[in-house]
Amino acid sequence: MLELKGIWKNYNPGSVNELCLFRDFSLTVRDGEFVSVVGSNGSGKTSMLNIICGSIDIDQGQILINGEDIVKQKDFLRQRRIGRVYQDPSKGTCPSMTILENMSIADNKGKPYNLGRGVNKAKVEQYRAMLRPLNLNLEDKMGVLVGALSGGQRQALALLMATMTPIDFLILDEHTAALDPKTAEIIMELTDKVVREKGITTIMVTHNLRYAVEYGNRLIMMHEGKVIVDKAGEEKACVETEEIMGIFNRISVECGN
Amino acid sequence: MALLLSVLEQGMIYGILALGVYITYKILDFPDLTVDGSFPFGAALTVRLITLGAPPAVTLPAAFLGGALVGMCTGLIHVKLKVRDLLSGIIMMTGLYTVNLWVAGTGYVAIFNKKTIFDNGAVNAVFPAAMGRFKTVMIIFVITLVAKFLLDWYMNTKSGFLLRAVGDNDTIVTSLGVDKGLVKIVGLSIANGLVSLGGCIYAQQQRSFEISIGTGAVVIGLASVIIGTSLFKKASFLRVTSSVIIGSVLYKGCVALAMFAGIDANAIKLITAVLFLIILIISMDRKKASQSQGQRKGRKAC
Numbered sequence: 001m002l003e004l005k006g007i008w009k010n011y012n013p014g015s016v017n018e019l020c021l022f023r024d025f026s027l028t029v030r031d032g033e034f035v036s037v038v039g040s041n042g043s044g045k046t047s048m049l050n051i052i053c054g055s056i057d058i059d060q061g062q063i064l065i066n067g068e069d070i071v072k073q074k075d076f077l078r079q080r081r082i083g084r085v086y087q088d089p090s091k092g093t094c095p096s097m098t099i100l101e102n103m104s105i106a107d108n109k110g111k112p113y114n115l116g117r118g119v120n121k122a123k124v125e126q127y128r129a130m131l132r133p134l135n136l137n138l139e140d141k142m143g144v145l146v147g148a149l150s151g152g153q154r155q156a157l158a159l160l161m162a163t164m165t166p167i168d169f170l171i172l173d174e175h176t177a178a179l180d181p182k183t184a185e186i187i188m189e190l191t192d193k194v195v196r197e198k199g200i201t202t203i204m205v206t207h208n209l210r211y212a213v214e215y216g217n218r219l220i221m222m223h224e225g226k227v228i229v230d231k232a233g234e235e236k237a238c239v240e241t242e243e244i245m246g247i248f249n250r251i252s253v254e255c256g257n
Numbered sequence: 258m259a260l261l262l263s264v265l266e267q268g269m270i271y272g273i274l275a276l277g278v279y280i281t282y283k284i285l286d287f288p289d290l291t292v293d294g295s296f297p298f299g300a301a302l303t304v305r306l307i308t309l310g311a312p313p314a315v316t317l318p319a320a321f322l323g324g325a326l327v328g329m330c331t332g333l334i335h336v337k338l339k340v341r342d343l344l345s346g347i348i349m350m351t352g353l354y355t356v357n358l359w360v361a362g363t364g365y366v367a368i369f370n371k372k373t374i375f376d377n378g379a380v381n382a383v384f385p386a387a388m389g390r391f392k393t394v395m396i397i398f399v400i401t402l403v404a405k406f407l408l409d410w411y412m413n414t415k416s417g418f419l420l421r422a423v424g425d426n427d428t429i430v431t432s433l434g435v436d437k438g439l440v441k442i443v444g445l446s447i448a449n450g451l452v453s454l455g456g457c458i459y460a461q462q463q464r465s466f467e468i469s470i471g472t473g474a475v476v477i478g479l480a481s482v483i484i485g486t487s488l489f490k491k492a493s494f495l496r497v498t499s500s501v502i503i504g505s506v507l508y509k510g511c512v513a514l515a516m517f518a519g520i521d522a523n524a525i526k527l528i529t530a531v532l533f534l535i536i537l538i539i540s541m542d543r544k545k546a547s548q549s550q551g552q553r554k555g556r557k558a559c
Contacts, residue, residue: 080434092432094425097418105418109433115411118418162432 002029002169002201007051007061009225021047022225025061029169033232034195034202036212038244039222040252045205048222049171052203054078065168080110083162083200085155087174092158095147099138099157102146103127106161130160134190152183156190163194170195172204176211184208188215209248213241223251264513266394268506269401270458271477275485275505276408276498277324277451278478283486283497285424285444290346290475291331294353295324295449297471299456301361304368304466313374316457317400324453325446327353332442350471357468364468373461374400393462400458404451405498411447420444452478473529480533481505487540508532 009022021044029035039045050056052063054075063070070078085092093102104119107127124142131139134156138149146154155175163170172191176184192215195202206212212219219236221229221244229247231239274296281289299320306316327349335345358364374380375393384392411417423430423440430437452474460466485504489495495503515528 074436076431076434076436079432084432086428091426091428094422094429096425097421101418105415105422105433108415113415113419113433113435115414115416118413118415 001031001064001066002052003027003062003064004048004051005062005064007063008059009047009051009056010059013059020225022051022058022061025225025227027220027227029201029203031201032199033218034216035204035218035220036216037203037205037220037222038207038209038212038248040248042224043222044225045222046173049084049173049203049205052078052169053082053084053171081168082171083165083167083169084171085158085162085173085175087177089151089154089158089178092161093146093154096145098143098145099131099149100124100127100142102157102161103130103164106164109165130164131157134160150183152179152187155179155183155187159187159190159194163198163200167200170200170202172202172206174205174207177207191215209244210241213239213244219244221247260513260517262390262394264510265506266397266462267459268509269394269397269502270455270462271481271509272401272455272502272505273404273458274452274455274474275478275481275501276404277448277455278475279482279486279497279501280408280420280444280448280451282479282482283424284421285441285448287335287342287424287441287445288346289328289331289445289448290343291327291349291353291445291449292346292452292475292478293471293473294350294357295327295452296456296459296474297357297466297468298327298353298360299324299453300460300466300470301357301366301456302453303457303460304366305360305362307368307371307373307461308366313372313377313461316374316461317454320457321450321454324456325450327453328445328447328449329442331449332438332445335445336438336441354468354471357471361466361468366466367464368460368466369464373464374458375461397458397462401502404454405496405502408447408451408498409496416443420447473526476529476533477505477508480529480536481508483536483540484508487536 004025004027007022007025009020011017011019011021027048037045037048047056051058054073058071061071065081094105097105100119104123107123128139128142136153136156138153138157146157149157159175175191176187179187188211191204194200202216204216217236218232219229219239220227228251229244274292278289278292281287302320302323303316306319307313331345331349334340334348335342340348375396380392380396412421419430419435419440420443423437423444427437430440456470459470481504482501483504484507485500485502486497488504488507489500492500511532512525512529516522516525520528
């Protein structure tokens, strides 16, 4: 279970650009939930993910994972139990390493990176088997540099790499936003499959309201650092895209967008 | 013949330095000026050890470890004190000038009649007198090869994978639950260890230490890396490490030719700078061409 309790976050404190994003922000994500988060630009969605992952510090508040406060933990330590896929496909992979090397390095997460061989030949077939269901022919390109792959292929690989080892949370930061509609659809279906199969607790930030409604079992809309819509379970299952779109338009108009 | 031997000897010695520069410049994407200090540091440490009567073979690991320590300091300044990469190197390079004078004792130390890795009982017993003139180049060749293979091996370990990843995309290193700062420090240590090893061999080949040998060392290293990597880009049978060493030999060859053609020795630095500029321009053109073909992303500007 992930709990954000009484989070305060000020950007540029003490300057004219001071911006108070979170005032006493709280959110609880229970185990096994697949939460879709929507909201306009600047509503604090990505900041929230960065706060969970430790990429930005908070001024006040608690971040609890299964009751343990991780606020003081360094970002890389927190990410040992978190998998993250970014909007930019190049952030989740190493372009100058091959697919096999990328998968090997991801497979070693949580174990020491010592002077043992980087690639375990015995696992190549296992990696191929993981790539085959993607239907992107990546299983035949194990020796190809990831930099030569398309954005969609890289993102599929990044998703696999993020979920290869046992993790407590999967964080998806607009991970389909940089892809064409068809590829985005493929990646989204793949995400749903991986999350269901492994039962990973997932937080997905998206600008695609349809994805937010179609996938996941909880939907949150954020606005100016607050959760303004929170629907889970039965309630979430009945939500229509139009309804969310309506709320979205209304708050946007209030803001003068 | 003497000229060719000298080019091969110096080319391979600077090839070891270039391996270090390759790690920082190409893999870590870190313009490391520490090299101008760590190269003479290895040389200073070596003449000191040899004048103290240490066995010559000891100088090699000692210089590597000393250089690694220097690189670690650069890394700590950059990572822990958050000083910019270029400035961290400049600070270390400047400070090392004094340290090198302290270690060596003075700005010039000769070790003409001392035992070196090229001239000691064991080596003289192995090589027959007739092969005397090839002795130095063969020993350098073996050391360079060992350094190259060790680096190749390291780059394919789990730790080496992290080093390659951190220069490529440091976000992923954090995602893997590893401190990216630590990986950078390890990379800088290995790089400067190699550079210092180059300085160690250089001092023994020259049979002297001179404080000014560090000036421009980083430029020679960069030129070797860029010549090697851009010239042999298509040669897939060559590992990058081999290309870099060959690049260094070619660079030394060019300089020797210029000297042989009767160019004023005082002009050598200017020639180096111009040569370096030309190499940069040529390799940039190649980069643009390959970019338009969409083969590689050109994040690392040369």
